[in-house]
Amino acid sequence: MTRAAGKTKVLYIGGYSRSGSTLLLRLLGEQRGFAAVGELFDVWERSYIQDQLCGCGLGFRECDFWIQVTAGAFGCKPDEVPAEELNQIRSRVQGHGRIPALWLPRFRSPGHQRELSDYAALLERMYASVRNVTDSEVVVDSSKVPQYAWVLSEAEGIELHMVHLVRDSRATAFSWQRQRLRPEITTSRTYMDRHPVVRSALEWNAFNYLLRSRRNAYASYTLIKYEDLVADPNGELQRVIDALGGGIVSISQGNDEQVSLKPSHTAAGNPGRFETGEVTISLDSEWMHAMRGASRLIVTALTAPSLVRYHYPLLLRRAARTGTLAGSRQAPLTMRQSR
Numbered sequence: 001m002t003r004a005a006g007k008t009k010v011l012y013i014g015g016y017s018r019s020g021s022t023l024l025l026r027l028l029g030e031q032r033g034f035a036a037v038g039e040l041f042d043v044w045e046r047s048y049i050q051d052q053l054c055g056c057g058l059g060f061r062e063c064d065f066w067i068q069v070t071a072g073a074f075g076c077k078p079d080e081v082p083a084e085e086l087n088q089i090r091s092r093v094q095g096h097g098r099i100p101a102l103w104l105p106r107f108r109s110p111g112h113q114r115e116l117s118d119y120a121a122l123l124e125r126m127y128a129s130v131r132n133v134t135d136s137e138v139v140v141d142s143s144k145v146p147q148y149a150w151v152l153s154e155a156e157g158i159e160l161h162m163v164h165l166v167r168d169s170r171a172t173a174f175s176w177q178r179q180r181l182r183p184e185i186t187t188s189r190t191y192m193d194r195h196p197v198v199r200s201a202l203e204w205n206a207f208n209y210l211l212r213s214r215r216n217a218y219a220s221y222t223l224i225k226y227e228d229l230v231a232d233p234n235g236e237l238q239r240v241i242d243a244l245g246g247g248i249v250s251i252s253q254g255n256d257e258q259v260s261l262k263p264s265h266t267a268a269g270n271p272g273r274f275e276t277g278e279v280t281i282s283l284d285s286e287w288m289h290a291m292r293g294a295s296r297l298i299v300t301a302l303t304a305p306s307l308v309r310y311h312y313p314l315l316l317r318r319a320a321r322t323g324t325l326a327g328s329r330q331a332p333l334t335m336r337q338s339r
Ligand SMILES: [Zn+2]
Pocket: 054, 055, 056, 057, 058, 063, 064, 065, 066, 264, 265, 266
């Protein structure tokens, strides 16, 4: 296998939160030649400053993997990285107010463009270092948000491939209403944010539109649906891997529904990052019977054009399968498709 002209191949999982990105990340991370790093879009704040847990269970700054990656990228230890300063640059380059200018380059000021290019070059060093430390062909980032993909696509040394993951808008809205603990924060008992369904529906529209709108910024673009991934993991993974080109070959997991997960060094993301061992992949369709009728109606109405675009039924039949990505261990695993 060869690397394209020294560029680092980054496979970016884009999608609205609670769409199954952690499942896809973990499945890709088990493939030979793939290094799954989780979400790096906010790495200075969440990992270098707050020292949230790595997927291996250690604090980010104590994890040997990230110590090596940091040394390779910046020539120092994690606590010597000027993370506060880098976090401020991150805000200026890719904060919410910058989304229009990142989306349409002609809206960028010369100052923003300059800072964006410098910041992209700095990020490039991190991904190259991950590639070197893991000796992998592809670095998988599950940051999901469109604007960070556009920042990475500006780096000359990164070949950015987009896999756009879509899940039924009603399932994501239902998931945003669940209360879930964040195990990566150990200093206090912190729960994941919850959103009203109207907000989830509008954000779902915006994320999916923005992710598909700038396909020319990516080396490749592959659309996959969470529901198809769960129904045929090997087939869908193969489609994602084929889009990368370069003769990358995947290892079949054998049985589509069973997967064995090794510990991963993922920075930030869904609690499913911490799951290891044998797990069973199954569709999480709880929303189909547990979501309030009025909520379902509101989300369906607000997202109808895109539901049709992605071939989701507007009217629902009874769920054919129930359950989640649940392990064969006694306690139910929490590795669902939420972040
Ligand atoms: Zn680790």
